[in-house]
Amino acid sequence: MDSPKNVDLIIHAKWMIPVVPSNTCFTDCSIAIDNNIIVGIKPSDSIDQYFDAKEEKHLGNHVLMPGLVNAHGHAAMSLLRGYADDLPLDTWLNDHIWPAEAQHVSAEFVKDGAELAIVEMLSTGTTCFSDMYFFPDQTALAAHNAGMRCQISIPILEFPSAWANDADEYISKGLAVRDNYRSNELVNVVFGPHAPYTVSDATFERIATLAPEIQAGIHVHLHETKGEVEDAVAQNNKRPTQRLFELNVLTPATQCVHMTQVNEDDITLLQQTGAHVIHCPESNLKLASGFCPVDKLLKANINVALGTDGAASNNNLDMFGEMHTAALLGKAVAEDASAIKAHQAIEMATINGAKALGMDKLIGSLETGKSADMIAIELDNTEQAPLHDIISNIVYTHNGHRVTHSWINGRLLMDERQLTTLNTREISHKANQWQERLRKN
Amino acid sequence: MDSPKNVDLIIHAKWMIPVVPSNTCFTDCSIAIDNNIIVGIKPSDSIDQYFDAKEEKHLGNHVLMPGLVNAHGHAAMSLLRGYADDLPLDTWLNDHIWPAEAQHVSAEFVKDGAELAIVEMLSTGTTCFSDMYFFPDQTALAAHNAGMRCQISIPILEFPSAWANDADEYISKGLAVRDNYRSNELVNVVFGPHAPYTVSDATFERIATLAPEIQAGIHVHLHETKGEVEDAVAQNNKRPTQRLFELNVLTPATQCVHMTQVNEDDITLLQQTGAHVIHCPESNLKLASGFCPVDKLLKANINVALGTDGAASNNNLDMFGEMHTAALLGKAVAEDASAIKAHQAIEMATINGAKALGMDKLIGSLETGKSADMIAIELDNTEQAPLHDIISNIVYTHNGHRVTHSWINGRLLMDERQLTTLNTREISHKANQWQERLRKN
Numbered sequence: 001m002d003s004p005k006n007v008d009l010i011i012h013a014k015w016m017i018p019v020v021p022s023n024t025c026f027t028d029c030s031i032a033i034d035n036n037i038i039v040g041i042k043p044s045d046s047i048d049q050y051f052d053a054k055e056e057k058h059l060g061n062h063v064l065m066p067g068l069v070n071a072h073g074h075a076a077m078s079l080l081r082g083y084a085d086d087l088p089l090d091t092w093l094n095d096h097i098w099p100a101e102a103q104h105v106s107a108e109f110v111k112d113g114a115e116l117a118i119v120e121m122l123s124t125g126t127t128c129f130s131d132m133y134f135f136p137d138q139t140a141l142a143a144h145n146a147g148m149r150c151q152i153s154i155p156i157l158e159f160p161s162a163w164a165n166d167a168d169e170y171i172s173k174g175l176a177v178r179d180n181y182r183s184n185e186l187v188n189v190v191f192g193p194h195a196p197y198t199v200s201d202a203t204f205e206r207i208a209t210l211a212p213e214i215q216a217g218i219h220v221h222l223h224e225t226k227g228e229v230e231d232a233v234a235q236n237n238k239r240p241t242q243r244l245f246e247l248n249v250l251t252p253a254t255q256c257v258h259m260t261q262v263n264e265d266d267i268t269l270l271q272q273t274g275a276h277v278i279h280c281p282e283s284n285l286k287l288a289s290g291f292c293p294v295d296k297l298l299k300a301n302i303n304v305a306l307g308t309d310g311a312a313s314n315n316n317l318d319m320f321g322e323m324h325t326a327a328l329l330g331k332a333v334a335e336d337a338s339a340i341k342a343h344q345a346i347e348m349a350t351i352n353g354a355k356a357l358g359m360d361k362l363i364g365s366l367e368t369g370k371s372a373d374m375i376a377i378e379l380d381n382t383e384q385a386p387l388h389d390i391i392s393n394i395v396y397t398h399n400g401h402r403v404t405h406s407w408i409n410g411r412l413l414m415d416e417r418q419l420t421t422l423n424t425r426e427i428s429h430k431a432n433q434w435q436e437r438l439r440k441n
Numbered sequence: 442m443d444s445p446k447n448v449d450l451i452i453h454a455k456w457m458i459p460v461v462p463s464n465t466c467f468t469d470c471s472i473a474i475d476n477n478i479i480v481g482i483k484p485s486d487s488i489d490q491y492f493d494a495k496e497e498k499h500l501g502n503h504v505l506m507p508g509l510v511n512a513h514g515h516a517a518m519s520l521l522r523g524y525a526d527d528l529p530l531d532t533w534l535n536d537h538i539w540p541a542e543a544q545h546v547s548a549e550f551v552k553d554g555a556e557l558a559i560v561e562m563l564s565t566g567t568t569c570f571s572d573m574y575f576f577p578d579q580t581a582l583a584a585h586n587a588g589m590r591c592q593i594s595i596p597i598l599e600f601p602s603a604w605a606n607d608a609d610e611y612i613s614k615g616l617a618v619r620d621n622y623r624s625n626e627l628v629n630v631v632f633g634p635h636a637p638y639t640v641s642d643a644t645f646e647r648i649a650t651l652a653p654e655i656q657a658g659i660h661v662h663l664h665e666t667k668g669e670v671e672d673a674v675a676q677n678n679k680r681p682t683q684r685l686f687e688l689n690v691l692t693p694a695t696q697c698v699h700m701t702q703v704n705e706d707d708i709t710l711l712q713q714t715g716a717h718v719i720h721c722p723e724s725n726l727k728l729a730s731g732f733c734p735v736d737k738l739l740k741a742n743i744n745v746a747l748g749t750d751g752a753a754s755n756n757n758l759d760m761f762g763e764m765h766t767a768a769l770l771g772k773a774v775a776e777d778a779s780a781i782k783a784h785q786a787i788e789m790a791t792i793n794g795a796k797a798l799g800m801d802k803l804i805g806s807l808e809t810g811k812s813a814d815m816i817a818i819e820l821d822n823t824e825q826a827p828l829h830d831i832i833s834n835i836v837y838t839h840n841g842h843r844v845t846h847s848w849i850n851g852r853l854l855m856d857e858r859q860l861t862t863l864n865t866r867e868i869s870h871k872a873n874q875w876q877e878r879l880r881k882n
Contacts (some may be wrong), residue, residue, distance in 0.1 A: 062529035081826075082833040086782040087771075120824045189709070262681050286837070288778040315837035316824070328726035333526075337729040341527040382869045383561045383757070386524075386876035392523040396727075396756035427822045436828035 007034035008410070012044045012051035013064035013376065015390050019350045020365035024342035025390045032062065033372045036410025040368055043300045053437055059092060059405070060379030063390055065346070066128025066365050067373040067406060068319040069353025072219075072257045072278045072307025074133045075142075076105075076113030079434045081311040089287050091224070097312060100438060101134075105162050109154060110135035119424055122148065123417070124318040124400025127373045127408045128279075130255070130307065130357060130368045132192040132219060134163040137177045140187045146409050147421050151357045152177070153192025153219040156207065160199055167203040171210075178216070185409060188357070190217035193249070196240035213258065217253040217358055220244070223266070224258040226367035241266045250275040255356050257307065259297075260290030262368075269299050276303045276356035279326045279348065283309030293372065294326065295334035298354040305353040318393065318400035322351045327395050342395040376405035448475040448520055449851070451494035453485045453506035454817065456831050460791045461806035464784035466831045472505065474813045477851025494831075500846070502821030504673065506787070508568025508814040508847060509760040510794025513660075513698045513719045513748025515574045515815070516583075517546075517554030519561065520875045522752040524876040530666070530728050530762050538753060539881060540765050543756040544574075546603050551576035553871045555583035558758055560865055564858070565759040565841025568814045568849045569577030571696070571719075571798060572750065572864040573660055575604040578618045581628045588862050590814065592798045593618070594633025597648065599641055600850055612651075619657070626850060629798070631658035637681035638669060642688060649689040658694040658799055661685070664707070665699040666730045682707045693718040696797050698748065700738075701731030708741050717744045717797035720789065722766045734777035735767065739785065746794040759841040764790045768836050783836040817846035 005400060009032070016029040017043065030047040032040040040050055057221040084096035121129055130147035131139050136152045143150040154174025156167055164170040171191075178189035191207045211218050222240055223229055232240045242265065244250050252274035259277045260265070270277065279292045297304050306326055308317045323345040330340030354364025363373045377398065379387060384397050406414035413420055450473070457470040459482065471488040473481040480608075481491055525537035549572060562570055563591045572580050573594040584591040593657045595615025597608055605611040621631035633650045634640040652659050663681055664670055674679045683706065685691050693715035700718045701709070709720065738745050747767055751756045764786040771781030795805025818839065820828060824837050847855035854861055 031540060040781070068516075071647065075499065079827060080829075081838065082704075082828070082830040085830065085833045085837065086779050087678045087776070092778065113538050116823065116826065123824055286772040286778065288776050311838075315833065318840075321762075321765075321840075324762075325769070328723055329770075331729040332726040332732065335729050336529070337727065338527050338529050341727070379574040382557065382865045382872070383564055384871050385557065385872035386520060386879075387523070388521075388876060388879070389523040391757065392526045396526065397522065397685065397752075397757075399762075400841060401842050428766055428826050431823070431826035435829060438827075438829070 004048065004050055005039070006290035007032045007039055007051045007053050009033040009055045009057065010047060010051055011057045011064060013062055013328065014061045015063040016041070017063060017065040017346065017368065017391060017394065018366040019066050019337040020367055021172065023391065029364060036372055038366060038368055038370050041366060045238055056323035059376050062376040062378050063394065064366070064374055064376050065212045066350045066363065067375050067408065068125045068349045069130040069307055069357065069364065070121060070126045070278055070303065070317065070319050070351040071305040071356050072130055072309055073117070073256065074310030075129065076110040076133050077312045078117040078317070079109065079113040079431060079438065083312060083438065085315070092120065094331055104438060107135050107138050109434070110138040111142055112434060114139040115146070115422065115427045116145045116431050117311065117420065118142060118148055119422055120317045120428055122146070122406055122414055122419060123403065124320060125375045125377070125403040126317070126319050127375065127406060128353070128357070128359070130219060130362060132361055134161050136174060136189070139179070140177060140189065144184060144187055145421070147186070147408055147413055149186045149217070149363070149408055150188070151217070152187060152189045153179070154189060155192050155194060155197040156203060157194040158203065159198065167199070171206070178387055184254065190328060191221045192217055195224070196232060196243060196376065204244065204247040205251050209251065212251070212313060215389040217255060218249060218251070219255045220249070221258060222256040223261040226261055229261045232233055233268040239266065241269050245269050245273065253358060258284065258289065258292065260284050260292050262293050262297070267297070267302070270297070270302045271300055276305060277327060278305050278307045278356060280307045280309040281329050282322060283313045285329070286313055289331045291329070293333060294330040295336065295339040303352050303355050304348055306348040319349050320398050320400040323395050342392045345395045346391065348430050372407050372410040374407045375403050377402050378404050442514040443809060445491055445493040446480070447487065448473045448480055448492045448494050450474040450496045450498065451488060451492055452498045452500060452505060453468040454500045454503055455503040456466070457482070457807065458506040458760055458787065458832060459807040460507050460788060461808055463788065464832065471476050474807060474851055477642065479807060479809055479811050479813055479815055482807060486521070500817050503817040503819050503845065505807070505815055505833065506816050507791045507804065508541040508816050508849065509790045510571040510746065510798065510805065511562060511567045511749055511758065511760050512696065512746035512794040512797050513750055514558070514709050514758065515723055515751030516558035516570065516580055517574050518751035518753045518880065519558040519758070520550065520554040520872060522756045524753060524808060524879065525597060533653040545879060546575055548576050548579050550875070551579040552583055553686040553875060555580040555609065556863065556868045557872050558752065559583060559589055559865055560868055561758045563587070563847055563855055564844065565761060566816045566844040567758070567760050567845065568816065568847060569794070569798070569804060570729070571660060575602050575863070577615060577630070578621070581618060581622055581630065585625060585628055586862070588627070588849055588854055590627045590804070590849055591629070592658070592660070593630045594629060594861065595619070596631060597644060598639040599644065600639065608640070612647070630806070631660055633660045636665070637673060637684060644686040645685065645690050652694065653692070658696060659690060659692070660696045660698065661690070662699060664702040667702055670702045682710050682802045686710050686714065694799060699725065699730065699733065701725050701733050703734050703738070708743070711743045711879050712741055719745060719746050719748045719797060720767060721748045721750040722770050723763060724754045724781050726770070728754055732770070732774045734774060736777065736780040744796050745789055745791040746797040760790050761841040764836050765831045783833045786836045787832065813848050813851040815848045816844050818843050819845050
């Protein structure tokens with residue numbers, strides 16, 4: 001037998017949910033990491049035969065699993081958490097969110113807000129997030145500084161903002177950001193046409209041409225509300241999915257966010273094009289946008305990932321809460337208590353998110369050859385006992401606050417709930433300052 | 442001016458949500474407690490003029506609010522948390538829950554399970570719970586020993602269990618339990634006819650006669666699923682609400698649990714009789730039972746309280762999560778983002794619960810003359826910043842794990858997250874032993 005291979009780190013975990021293979025939980029399992037890559041997963045009582053580690057970590061009451069992928073959000077909007085709630089969608093946007101954004105959004109706002117969001121996401125088990133907001137360079141910088149993996153969408157719409165004046169400028173400034181992060185291991189920049197009702201055919205066509213040329217994904221709000229679809233049909237005599245399909249926007253690199261309105265034609269188009277759906281259950285509920293038929297989409301072999309949306313419409317970024325809501329709501333919407341099983345909710349929050357973002361060769365599961373993007377959750381407490389079923393427990397009884405450790409690309413970013421790269425005191429202080437500045441007169 | 446009155450305790454809180462008056466949050470507010478009763482609420486900078494306390498407590502980053510009322514559950518079923526999930530309702534009951542109960546439910550099971558549930562409920566802000574299960578004497582005893590307030594329903598059905606053989610025996614044994622706790626300040630025993638499909642007309646009539654005589658409430662599962670209502674209509678040619686109305690079971694002391702199927706006739710009967718609705722959103726979603734039209738009920742001036750149901754169908758007893766789900770789901774079901782506002786969700790979990798249980802003269806709000814049943818929640822953390830709106834924050838971003846203190850009837854039962862009356866280590870140990878005993882072969 002060969003002598004054990006030298007590696008950087010071995011983690012011994014009481015339980016491990018690798019996600020691939022599906023619906024599996026190992027007991028007393030160890031994982032070997034070398035050069036930030038998972039190099040082996042073995043039973044704890046035999047790992048020593050294969051690997052010899054510089055450092056070992058024992059997580060005796062914990063479950064180790066892949067870090068969560070928050071596939072849709074607007075990180076900087078954490079500064080607007082609780083700023084305006086319980087309002088009809090148009091009042092919320094027209095009278096509160098948009099005026100606040102018009103007055104306050106700046107590079108500083110976005111950097112401070114993104115840092116605030118990253119603290120919350122890291123603390124609750126997210127290791128990769130997808131973002132769409134103005135000043136994407138600032139969100140990218142905040143993620144880079146924190147050591148967090150992300151997909152940054154270049155915001156593209158026909159209307160001016162503090163960041164750009166028209167679609168051409170959004171695209172050109174965005175491509176410059178993409179260029180800056182070309183060789184960055186953690187930051188991936190893609191196209192983010194805002195929505196069918198804010199982006200023209202010409203702009204969509206330009207994105208559809210550029211995206212495959214530079215191998216960039218497309219992230220777009222689609223079919224968020226019944227009103228959006230009805231208005232589009234009245235205007236164009238076609239549903240937004242059909243319009244985007246005809247403009248060549250729907251591809252295997254396209255992420256369709258929300259999809260609360262789905263008919264058989266939409267399903268056929270999603271199947272035919274390989275486009276992904278990002279489900280944001282808590283935001284959809286809070287804004288009374290409608291119900292995404294997740295069970296129907298999964299049964300049609302459409303990839304469904306999970307996102308929190310921004311904190312202004314959620315109002316938290318805890319992906320464990322989102323998994324819980326997705327699993328519960330998916331059953332009720334399907335009228336089937338056996339729909340959206342616990343392991344499927346975990347898959348939506350991990351491997352499906354990785355697939356949607358085109359990162360599934362790298363993250364989304366604990367498998368040899370993948371990046372060490374992992375979290376540990378402590379299960380040793382009375383509120384979670386008994387532990388008849390670990391996977392059920394993670395989805396139905398767990399909250400993000402039980403996450404104790406987080407690694408991204410092999411780097412330990414949270415250790416016993418202490419963040420290692422972020423100054424939470426300073427970030428809180430800035431959030432409180434923004435609270436004062438944003439106060440309505 | 443009079444000299445300050447001597448009192449037992451003054452608590453100075455950064456924020457206070459008294460619940461009555463509605464939708465109010467005081468800043469820098471103090472509350473005086475004497476002989477377990479709230480004797481005054483004043484601005485912190487003037488409380489000294491009114492009261493002189495033996496003990497003062499400063500909660501400088503906390504919100505103080507009434508303890509939560511979990512208006513429906515089956516505490517002992519916490520031992521079956523995660524035992525069987527993601528199954529159709531009939532498979533779940535027939536092949537898993539009922540066989541496990543038939544084999545294992547005993548006085549010991551109920552006492553150990555109730556203690557486990559009480560740890561979780563106290564730790565997450567519940568100070569009063571309503572329970573319906575076999576061996577109600579054991580649940581009552583566990584609550585009494587812990588110092589927790591509760592309503593214990595005498596389980597009544599026509600079928601035998603380990604506790605009783607027929608409806609007469611359930612009632613007579615249950616009335617003996619009620620007699621034992623007659624002078625107990627914390628334990629209130631009421632009638633708990635299980636459901637229209639498990640209880641005969643004769644038994645309902647007997648309960649309808651007894652209940653007003655001894656001034657006991659009635660707690661009943663009603664319209665949990667579409668199937669229940671359809672079967673009843675097929676059998677009796679009337680909906681269960683109509684049948685219960687005709688049997689005089691619907692009164693202002695009656696708590697109708699679930700009500701996922703509600704038509705205009707049902708609303709009229711609820712209005713006419715003053716019966717209460719207990720909404721259990723997470724259980725209804727998880728079992729795909731249907732959607733309770735909460736907004737419609739509230740607009741019809743029907744009192745709607747909130748419950749977690751048992752941990753086997755939730756799978757947690759965190760009433761903050763339940764408030765969150767109730768607020769989100771209520772908007773989506775009403776197709777109105779302004780429905781079920783944050784303060785209404787808090788009311789459902791406090792004063793409405795107290796009303797449903799006939800305890801609103803005693804608990805459910807922080808008001809002079811009421812019992813000191815209170816909780817404190819710490820808000821000083823990055824994950825909750827900024828604090829634009831405390832009431833929104835409590836409902837939409839908070840989780841029960843932020844509750845730091847809990848008082849019931851003036852007694853401190855949780856101090857800086859440490860329970861003062863329960864041995865959590867021993868309770869966890871027993872839960873783990875039950876996990877082994879319950880393991881399926």
